[in-house]
Amino acid sequence: MEDTAARFSPQEQVASPRRAPSQQRSRERVGRMLAAASTLIAEQGSDAMRMGEVAERAGVSIGSLYQFFPDKRAIIWALAERYTAESQACISAALADVSNAEGLSQAFSELVDIYYRLFLAEPVMRDIWSGTQADKALRQLELADSRANAEFLSAVLKRLRPAADPVALETTALLVWQMGEAAMRLAISVGRDEGDRLVAIYKRMALRELLAE
Amino acid sequence: MEDTAARFSPQEQVASPRRAPSQQRSRERVGRMLAAASTLIAEQGSDAMRMGEVAERAGVSIGSLYQFFPDKRAIIWALAERYTAESQACISAALADVSNAEGLSQAFSELVDIYYRLFLAEPVMRDIWSGTQADKALRQLELADSRANAEFLSAVLKRLRPAADPVALETTALLVWQMGEAAMRLAISVGRDEGDRLVAIYKRMALRELLAE
DNA sequence: ATTAAAATGTGACTAATCCTCACATTTGCA
DNA sequence: TGCAAATGTGAGGATTAGTCACATTTTAAT
Numbered sequence: 235m236e237d238t239a240a241r242f243s244p245q246e247q248v249a250s251p252r253r254a255p256s257q258q259r260s261r262e263r264v265g266r267m268l269a270a271a272s273t274l275i276a277e278q279g280s281d282a283m284r285m286g287e288v289a290e291r292a293g294v295s296i297g298s299l300y301q302f303f304p305d306k307r308a309i310i311w312a313l314a315e316r317y318t319a320e321s322q323a324c325i326s327a328a329l330a331d332v333s334n335a336e337g338l339s340q341a342f343s344e345l346v347d348i349y350y351r352l353f354l355a356e357p358v359m360r361d362i363w364s365g366t367q368a369d370k371a372l373r374q375l376e377l378a379d380s381r382a383n384a385e386f387l388s389a390v391l392k393r394l395r396p397a398a399d400p401v402a403l404e405t406t407a408l409l410v411w412q413m414g415e416a417a418m419r420l421a422i423s424v425g426r427d428e429g430d431r432l433v434a435i436y437k438r439m440a441l442r443e444l445l446a447e
Numbered sequence: 448m449e450d451t452a453a454r455f456s457p458q459e460q461v462a463s464p465r466r467a468p469s470q471q472r473s474r475e476r477v478g479r480m481l482a483a484a485s486t487l488i489a490e491q492g493s494d495a496m497r498m499g500e501v502a503e504r505a506g507v508s509i510g511s512l513y514q515f516f517p518d519k520r521a522i523i524w525a526l527a528e529r530y531t532a533e534s535q536a537c538i539s540a541a542l543a544d545v546s547n548a549e550g551l552s553q554a555f556s557e558l559v560d561i562y563y564r565l566f567l568a569e570p571v572m573r574d575i576w577s578g579t580q581a582d583k584a585l586r587q588l589e590l591a592d593s594r595a596n597a598e599f600l601s602a603v604l605k606r607l608r609p610a611a612d613p614v615a616l617e618t619t620a621l622l623v624w625q626m627g628e629a630a631m632r633l634a635i636s637v638g639r640d641e642g643d644r645l646v647a648i649y650k651r652m653a654l655r656e657l658l659a660e
Numbered sequence: 661a662t663t664a665a666a667a668t669g670t671g672a673c674t675a676a677t678c679c680t681c682a683c684a685t686t687t688g689c690a
Numbered sequence: 691t692g693c694a695a696a697t698g699t700g701a702g703g704a705t706t707a708g709t710c711a712c713a714t715t716t717t718a719a720t
Binding site for chain 1: 666667668669670671
């Protein structure tokens, strides 16, 4: 099992920036690089995004781009990190004060809606979440992010169901979370109407499991 | 990164074989090409698979390879089609005679196990299902396959719950199916123990929804 | 102010790889 | 047999990620 996993990933690590921007000048330029990448991904998708075009739109040379982002994945990774930080904050806030079944029901429902709208509205993130599947290192980021998000959910579960096995609750939370992302990817690709129905069904299923005794 | 072919086809269509092998000789060679591709994907993943190496291992020239597979995605697509045909047959058989709730419960449970084992055992399929996410055309194949599989499930549902809205049952089946695939992808990447627990929880959730009144 | 070191910037160039194409060979068949 | 269709070949075109030797700017210590 573990060896098969190893066989699949020639251990692709996302390298850290060759160099952190320490001066004002370079910090501004890095900002322009990220903005250019974001625009291009929204317009064409991350596969079609060319490093040369990112540099050109940011008004820097290709060499400067590679000074701060050691490879193409690094700049996509940087955008993904920015987004995951934002969404974690939002999730944490939404679930912080939940203290009973009804509250969970409402908070969870709202959270799903927030996420769904985010997926629909943010082309860069849609592209990254999809593209992510083919990239081992980005997939690890996605999984780590899912675990972090699921942790908020399992914290609530542990409060509401103190008698249940905590490990099982963590597993449940992780599964429910990933299924939600899958449901949304599906919802996006089937069109708005069926997508809305799919998300509603997902909510029902998830809640039944989360509130089960 | 991958998929240079994409820039030649803005439509993201997977072209059909430039030429169908009509003579015995070429049919054998195409078989060797597919076998070589399958081996290489199992060994290194489809991204790392090089067309030149496929040709070399199959004992044909690069030109011959491109004679029957117009681009790299086409050969991956061909392998994917082979597997989806096999699994559809297996699913159809498992669900054919289901006529009551208990039967569905058992058949569905077995089906999940079969699929789970298939995912665990077949590296090519694992790679293709993952890589698929980054490729629009392959994603359409996956979705079409999911719809086809879900159709078997929704057929049973319509029998068992004739009062329910048929369209809603179809949507439910599709969602349950895709969630299952997501659960399994997750199960694979977290290791055997947690993976087994995840699949068990998925089964419980799916069944509750499928059998709900 | 001077100056050395560190940070930053540049773009021609390399390497890797997908895919094409002009031409050679083999097969089916009238 | 002879010819058209099918099949086979591999050097080379084209694209693009990523490198590197060198130029310029900033920092900071004397």
